[in-house]
Amino acid sequence: MSQTNWEADKMLDVYIYDYFVKRNLQATAKAFQAEGKVSSDPVAIDAPGGFLFEWWSVFWDIFIARTNEKHSDVAASYIETQLIKAREQQHQQPPQQQQQQQQQIQMQQMLLHRAAQQQQQQQQQQQQQQ
Structure with missing residues (x-):
C-alpha cells in the first residue's frame, strides 16, 4: 500500500x-x-456532530436529490449543474460516445430509481411491523 x-x-x-x-x-x-491502533489526538476538522456525520449529511442530501425525493435547494442546484455539464460534454463527443453515455445515464437513473423503490419498500415494511 x-x-x-x-x-x-x-x-x-x-x-x-x-x-x-x-x-x-x-x-x-x-x-x-x-x-x-487509532490515535486519540484531536481531529483536524472538529465538527459538533463529527466530520463523518456532516459529510454523510451532505452526501445523502445530494443522493436524495438525484432520486427526486425530499432534498434541499442546494442539492437540487448541484444535481442540475452536473446534468448541464454532462449534456454539454455529450454534445462535444462523437455520436457513438454520445450513445454510450446516454445508455450509462439511463442505467444510473434506473439503478437510482430501483434503490429508491427498495428504500420505500423497506420503510413501508418497518411501518407495518410497528
Whole structure:
C-alpha cells in the first residue's frame, strides 16, 4: 500500500473513532481504537456532530436529490449543474460516445430509481411491523 493510501486509511480511522465518541458510543470507540491502533489526538476538522456525520449529511442530501425525493435547494442546484455539464460534454463527443453515455445515464437513473423503490419498500415494511 502506498504512503498516501496508508495515511488516508489512518485519517478515516481517526474520523470513525471521532464519530463513535461524538455519538456517545464509548465502548465501540474504545474497541475500535484498540483494535485499529487509532490515535486519540484531536481531529483536524472538529465538527459538533463529527466530520463523518456532516459529510454523510451532505452526501445523502445530494443522493436524495438525484432520486427526486425530499432534498434541499442546494442539492437540487448541484444535481442540475452536473446534468448541464454532462449534456454539454455529450454534445462535444462523437455520436457513438454520445450513445454510450446516454445508455450509462439511463442505467444510473434506473439503478437510482430501483434503490429508491427498495428504500420505500423497506420503510413501508418497518411501518407495518410497528
